[in-house]
Amino acid sequence: MNLLEEKENIQFQLTDELIEQVELLIEEKNDKELHKLLDDFHYADIAEILDELNLEEAMYVIKLLDSETTSDILMEMDEDNREKVLKNLSAKEIAEEIEELDTDDAADIISELPEDRQQDVIAQIEDEDHKAEIRELLAYDEDTAGGLMAKELVKVYETWTVAGCMRRIRGQAKDVTRVHSIYVVDKQERLIGRLSLKDLITAKSDQKIAEIKNSNVDSVNVKDDAEDVIKVMQKYDLEAVPVVDDNQKLLGRITIDDIVDVMKEEADKDYQLAAGITGDVDSDDSIYQLTKARLPWLFLGLVGGVGAFLIMEGFQSAFSKYAVLFFFTPLIAAMAGNVGVQSSAIIVQGLANDDVKGSINSRLIKEMLLAALNGSILALFLFVFVWVTQGDVNTALAISTSLVVVIIVAGLIGTFVPLFLNKQGIDPAIATGPFITTSNDIFGILIYFWIAKLILGI
Amino acid sequence: MNLLEEKENIQFQLTDELIEQVELLIEEKNDKELHKLLDDFHYADIAEILDELNLEEAMYVIKLLDSETTSDILMEMDEDNREKVLKNLSAKEIAEEIEELDTDDAADIISELPEDRQQDVIAQIEDEDHKAEIRELLAYDEDTAGGLMAKELVKVYETWTVAGCMRRIRGQAKDVTRVHSIYVVDKQERLIGRLSLKDLITAKSDQKIAEIKNSNVDSVNVKDDAEDVIKVMQKYDLEAVPVVDDNQKLLGRITIDDIVDVMKEEADKDYQLAAGITGDVDSDDSIYQLTKARLPWLFLGLVGGVGAFLIMEGFQSAFSKYAVLFFFTPLIAAMAGNVGVQSSAIIVQGLANDDVKGSINSRLIKEMLLAALNGSILALFLFVFVWVTQGDVNTALAISTSLVVVIIVAGLIGTFVPLFLNKQGIDPAIATGPFITTSNDIFGILIYFWIAKLILGI
Structure with a gap:
């Protein structure tokens, strides 16, 4: 146990030896050892390894691992390399990856595909709800709150009791990687408050949600600029913010990890512009x-x-x-x-x-x-x-x-x-x-x- | 209800009229109206208002509001203005503000004070646990994980049952603004796993924590560079990371909102250096x-x-x-x-x-x-x-x-x-x-x- 924990604590190092080892195992088609080696790594680390391999080798690893892992790996890979990998996957294979992703990541991947492939891939998605949600997200401009948000969230009605709420949340929460806030809506699906899991745990089970909800809920409009969303989240120290339409109807939520990525991109872009470089290149580009x-x-x-x-x-x-x-x-x-x-x-x-x-x-x-x-x-x-x-x-x-x-x-x-x-x-x-x-x-x-x-x- | 919600959705605007209104109310010593006006605003917005007032006016507002609000306001104010306000508060008054803050923010405020005042302020803190924790945090270099972390976290022992855990968490969670993860420790207080509130809610109440915990927990060492902590959190999309010592003993945790602030500062600093400007100035400086x-x-x-x-x-x-x-x-x-x-x-x-x-x-x-x-x-x-x-x-x-x-x-x-x-x-x-x-x-x-x-x- 302890040994395992200590290993976790050591930061992953991308060494030439590791790359060579992976390349050798691919050449030998030694799937068993390759699995054993890669299964220990975080998907973000595997993405770093794949970024160093050639396309053929990367494709070998992608096909070897299950789609639950590879979908996360794809999200973390360098954009140029991801594009090449996606070119080599069939619409059906891409759809399988997408089924595993949250709606915001799924929409991002699809929007990177050429126009004609986008429809093919969407058509292959089996989960009808997921498909409809992705379609909705693709309609928003990527520089707006709509372009940043995910459809996954935990939502309760103000008329529910705490006990009923807990029961239903168990179902909803399965699809949500991280529950930041539970959003309270009225019958018209309008956002009227929020709750934390903590509030729910500390409340009595027969209390009504309307009694314990916090009406003071920050939200952003689906048409707001991405930059304004960043400013609001940073200023008010929000880890997630619900997104509503003009009628206050709850449409989705934006989480801070997406914001961190956008912030980094913006800062890099401005830095490069000041140095006389356009187009978000990095030192490894051609x-x-x-x-x-x-x-x-x-x-x-x-x-x-x-x-x-x-x-x-x-x-x-x-x-x-x-x-x-x-x-x-x-x-x-x-x-x-x-x-x-x-x-x-x-x-x-x-x-x-x-x-x-x-x-x-x-x-x-x-x-x-x-x-x-x-x-x-x-x-x-x-x-x-x-x-x-x-x-x-x-x-x-x-x-x-x-x-x-x-x-x-x-x-x-x-x-x-x-x-x-x-x-x-x-x-x-x-x-x-x-x-x-x-x-x-x-x-x-x-x-x-x-x-x-x-x-x-x- | 709906009107209130719509108000929330409108972004706060710092207008000259608003500043003038506040200044007038301060001049008239109209505490009642001032309360009525400011109580509606988020503390980050009040901080923006105070940054525009002169010191005397700002002090008036600080003394008017209760320390629960003013401590948050102080944290959000411009560093130069905060320094001036703190100079005008007694050690006892600063200690009262600090009692309301999380340990990481408290330590930040204290470290900004002149050496001789630091001890006076710490001596005035009544909560002995809080005092000891702040003392511990002040000992770490500010550019390390120790300098970023807070002592507030939710910790459970692996031998507890889910039901016992829920009961105890209700107590601990009161002090923690946001519960990201529940950290699982062994008898020696060593970090051996984590749980989400979601896991806890969805588990059976007689299960042991050891059975349901996730052993795959990322952590950083208390001596790690702040920059490396940022990289780890960004790469693995972590919203909070536990901090351990060399013996894997759980010491604290770092949350992503602190990281966002550090990232912003770093990006601003690099941008200015590239333009030939040192010392993190902004356009409003003298x-x-x-x-x-x-x-x-x-x-x-x-x-x-x-x-x-x-x-x-x-x-x-x-x-x-x-x-x-x-x-x-x-x-x-x-x-x-x-x-x-x-x-x-x-x-x-x-x-x-x-x-x-x-x-x-x-x-x-x-x-x-x-x-x-x-x-x-x-x-x-x-x-x-x-x-x-x-x-x-x-x-x-x-x-x-x-x-x-x-x-x-x-x-x-x-x-x-x-x-x-x-x-x-x-x-x-x-x-x-x-x-x-x-x-x-x-x-x-x-x-x-x-x-x-x-x-x-x-």
């Missing part, structure tokens, strides 16, 4: 996929660089006297880029967390003061450096004054653009990274030469 | 705090810019013949920076998600191929542009060849640095953003002029 995600942003940088080139070429005549100006363009461009990214990141994050309050104007004034302060400190260092190395106070003044103005403008652009995009209903996260860097490079260099021209009279 | 978080990274950029200046000054003599080279330095610097950030972001994210497999060498080779491919495509465009506008094939060749090499080197630096830092046990996230941008700016411009020198013979 060079083609990575190029598709990275090249467009680099191309934007190239266009920006050509813009900077044209500006500098325009001021070419000043080189003979003020060569030093040209040598500072990378510094100016870098500072404009850095400040722009800082201010846009802070706004994008504030918007995501709903704590950007007050008007756009007050934001811009604050960023201007902040940029002026930071810019002045940095400019002071630059002034001393240029003065000491070049021995010309005018040049030093021109370059350091420009730096302050460039930093202020960069901060304002970085603040304004995401706020503006957000007002237009566009995801402000696209404004971070290369987009801001590139536009600030060009504006920065242009402003820099203009101001130098004013001060030095070039 | 200009001083924002400067402290942003200026050091800008200073790094300044140093990088001075480096670029020195390199360009060194190649000054080439200007008369190849001025065009100098006009492309912002482009070269921008491309080096962008590629570096892309490759480091993808590695940092891969490391965080544990899916960077294989050797460092194979990563570097892949990034090299990717950078060579992207670089060649971009260089082709640049080659045509320079050739057409400048009419000199050699210059075009020199600049575009440099671009390819610069992009490859930038990609390699972006890949290598985070992998290296990670191997050294340093958070690789600091390698993204300004750090990579700045070093790539300097290396990029240096390589660019070297190659141009080789090809053009300057």
